[in-house]
Amino acid sequence: MSLQQKAHEKKFETGLREFIETAPGIFLPGVSIDTVIFSFHSDTLKVLLLRFGHTPYFSLPGGFIKKEENLDDAALRILQERTGLENIYLEQFYTAGNTIRSRDSIIHDTLKKFTGGLPSNNWLEQRFISVCYYALVDETKVAPQTEPFVTEFKWVDVNKIPKLLYDHKLIITKARTRLQADLDEKLIGFNLMNETFTMAELQSLYEAVYQKKFVRTNFQRKMLSLNVLDRLDKQYNGKAHKAPYLYRFVKSK
């Protein structure tokens, strides 16, 4: 182990011990927040994962609620602190509360390994009920940042999610189901597409979310029936008669 890595791990341990001591005075007990941040890029639906400190393990961006903080405000703050993402429209979709979800032996073993043993029943090892939020963003427009407990972030294909800490893989599955059910309604709010886009680009998004192909003509008919799209006039540019129509979202639904 290099000196630099040793210093990093020492900092991680010190940070953990400090957090466990101060957390009870700052946060509500027993309730956490997890966020599922989807991106859609290169026709692929992805999820933002964070590496937990200097462990080999990844998890969703998450955190805790301050004693005098509204739940939704806490979700936005946590996302900002963990990833640098700001002004994201987060949608609450599920609250995970099985007793087994906090009994993750990897977490316990990791905490033990990195700290040489923590007080039993410490803050991080209590039972948590987690309120889950999701969002859909354009990954090219955001720049997640690392912080002491997060040493790496990555966007992972939603079909290739590795084993994650806690029940976070299940939470991603639930988020995706909700995204499918909500996509029509959320198209504008998520502000996901470019200012203007083709019907084929929109269809790619749907196909990535639903993980299946749609028939072009049916898809176009369905989208137009939602009454959320403005079709732009074609600009004459010498070969415009071959270019596809461009659309944008109507300003207010």
Place this chain on the structure above:
Amino acid sequence: MSLQQKAHEKKFETGLREFIETAPGIFLPGVSIDTVIFSFHSDTLKVLLLRFGHTPYFSLPGGFIKKEENLDDAALRILQERTGLENIYLEQFYTAGNTIRSRDSIIHDTLKKFTGGLPSNNWLEQRFISVCYYALVDETKVAPQTEPFVTEFKWVDVNKIPKLLYDHKLIITKARTRLQADLDEKLIGFNLMNETFTMAELQSLYEAVYQKKFVRTNFQRKMLSLNVLDRLDKQYNGKAHKAPYLYRFVKSK
């Protein structure tokens, strides 16, 4: 005040004091559950409300989560304990977590009045984040029962909800919005209609939930397109040619 009423109020006070003392050893801190139980009867969408002890105030059926109990199991237990309703299909739909929601002066004044003053920061007056569930039942098939903290229950027209404790009126509004969004998908799960029903009966349910009229032919087309209905053969009974078709839900979707 009659002797009987006085005895009731004394019992309520004793129960409250006992609850506040024992609750921290039994339940998770800071998390509660509220349930919105809709019924559909006589073409009216209603919600089940409970009177809080011997106060004039009503609230949703709610309670707390035991330390070793799964969240969904707690919701079912609470509903059973508060109302006698069993084997209800509950759907989690929202978690309420604004700081202001637990600062209900009516609750504080009522607790003070009935007990002559409780320890500050007692169990009932802490901040709660509440996980909310809803269900849709046939009120004629269920028989809610009272218990010490619940002295009355009633089904109230969803358009005529009185002022309720905490943010329960807002929670009902959120539940109704979710019910509207989910109704197509939940029709079978909620097991709401009789075994067989006419298209007009089904339309009444939709009109009560959405609080608007539908055109009969459009409604029928939409319902048939869901592929959840079996149309029964008409039975010959002498005047059957005038009777409407009966439908039932397909066994598995």
